[in-house]
Amino acid sequence: MRNLAHIAILLTALLFISCKQEQVSSLVPKAEFSLSESYFLGELKTAVAKFKAEAAVETAQVKLFLEAGVYQATLSPISCDSGNCSFEIPEIISNKTGLSQWRLSFEDTSLGSGTFRVVPADGSVYSINTYIGPPSAKAGEERAAMAVAIPRDAHDNLIRKPDSVVMDYRYLNQQTTTESSIRYGLSFIEFDAGPIAGNFQLGGSYKGAEAKAAQFIIMPNEAVDFELQPQPEHDIADGQQELEVITSVIRDRFGNAVADGTGVSLRIDQSDEVTAFVSTITSNGIARFTVLHPDEAMDWNLQASLNNGAVSNQSTLSYRSFTDAFPVELTAEDQITVGPITGRLNERVTDGIIVRLYDANNTLLIEKQTRNGMAFFDLSGLSKEPKLPLRINTMGVNELVE
Numbered sequence: 001m002r003n004l005a006h007i008a009i010l011l012t013a014l015l016f017i018s019c020k021q022e023q024v025s026s027l028v029p030k031a032e033f034s035l036s037e038s039y040f041l042g043e044l045k046t047a048v049a050k051f052k053a054e055a056a057v058e059t060a061q062v063k064l065f066l067e068a069g070v071y072q073a074t075l076s077p078i079s080c081d082s083g084n085c086s087f088e089i090p091e092i093i094s095n096k097t098g099l100s101q102w103r104l105s106f107e108d109t110s111l112g113s114g115t116f117r118v119v120p121a122d123g124s125v126y127s128i129n130t131y132i133g134p135p136s137a138k139a140g141e142e143r144a145a146m147a148v149a150i151p152r153d154a155h156d157n158l159i160r161k162p163d164s165v166v167m168d169y170r171y172l173n174q175q176t177t178t179e180s181s182i183r184y185g186l187s188f189i190e191f192d193a194g195p196i197a198g199n200f201q202l203g204g205s206y207k208g209a210e211a212k213a214a215q216f217i218i219m220p221n222e223a224v225d226f227e228l229q230p231q232p233e234h235d236i237a238d239g240q241q242e243l244e245v246i247t248s249v250i251r252d253r254f255g256n257a258v259a260d261g262t263g264v265s266l267r268i269d270q271s272d273e274v275t276a277f278v279s280t281i282t283s284n285g286i287a288r289f290t291v292l293h294p295d296e297a298m299d300w301n302l303q304a305s306l307n308n309g310a311v312s313n314q315s316t317l318s319y320r321s322f323t324d325a326f327p328v329e330l331t332a333e334d335q336i337t338v339g340p341i342t343g344r345l346n347e348r349v350t351d352g353i354i355v356r357l358y359d360a361n362n363t364l365l366i367e368k369q370t371r372n373g374m375a376f377f378d379l380s381g382l383s384k385e386p387k388l389p390l391r392i393n394t395m396g397v398n399e400l401v402e
Contacts (some may be wrong), residue, residue: 029057041118041119045088047064051083059080064087101114102114126151132146144192168202171201223306226304228314230302249286257285265304271299326341341373351371357390360387
């Protein structure tokens with residue numbers, strides 16, 4: 001008996017649910033709504049859902065959901081008169097080419113769904129943009145860059161149908177025109193950097209639309225070895241004459257002069273086993289160095305180089321001493337007067353030349369600088385009387401004080 005009671009209760013519940021569903025179903029009106037399979041751009045302005053219901057349909061009860069790619073819209077009717085609900089289709093849907101989806105609902109109950117396609121209209125206005133990347137490359141590089149052209153319709157949609165773009169290249173005042181197929185909404189082509197440094201310009205056109213030119217710069221390639229050309233005025237080690245050292249035009253393997261601002265280093269190996277470095281940058285492919293003559297007789301070996309390994313020839317310069325001798329006088333007041341120190345043309349040595357005083361043990365006692373070709377030493381300030389003979393050295397020349 002208990003089983004029969006349970007069965008009766010279950011049947012009653014099922015009957016109640018069925019009746020409830022039938023009651024809800026009877027409250028959802030039927031509607032006629034459909035869209036064509038395809039529309040031209042901007043053609044789809046409005047859509048109408050026709051409801052078959054005795055009671056009036058309220059706008060708040062009806063929703064139209066639209067999806068076009070990444071764009072979505074949830075629409076309420078702009079009006080519902082006599083069961084006819086009108087929807088205004090937004091431009092983000094009607095002006096977006098491609099496949100779109102729709103779904104109509106009444107109080108969260110789906111009344112139907114489907115798809116439609118928006119296609120470009122004949123006679124559309126088009127635009128096109130061109131791009132090049134990277135923006136520069138070295139002369140002679142293969143597959144140095146890619147040029148891309150992107151045509152669009154008046155509503156900024158990519159062109160999906162099979163077509164081609166006209167590409168115009170201008171390099172060294174020579175123009176080349178070619179066609180490139182549109183794939184996945186864009187047209188692209190790879191190209192090599194020419195052997196001559198300069199500007200490469202790319203333009204494109206599509207159905208009368210012209211793109212703003214994109215620019216690609218072809219830079220000089222790595223430099224090759226070059227010549228070093230010292231320009232000495234004389235060979236006297238006076239410590240004041242400026243020596244100008246210039247290079248030939250530094251070029252790459254294609255003959256392009258290296259870019260302005262390219263760093264160049266000059267190495268000076270001196271015969272006294274001291275090495276000096278001077279750096280500069282190029283202008284019009286030429287590097288210019290300015291260095292002072294040594295202040296004593298010696299040989300210089302010069303060579304210039306670039307960071308990429310390009311080097312110049314080696315050049316050797318030999319310098320003679322500024323003077324062979326100079327006067328020295330020791331006074332009774334323990335004062336030593338040096339000079340005037342004069343050169344081969346009887347000119348006085350420049351100010352600031354170092355003059356050193358050593359004792360008999362070759363110990364440096366005092367160091368002075370020349371002024372008006374003279375130098376003065378005061379021995380009275382020394383802690384103890386120096387051992388004779390004293391030696392005075394300047395510009396590689398020695399004089400003794402005994």
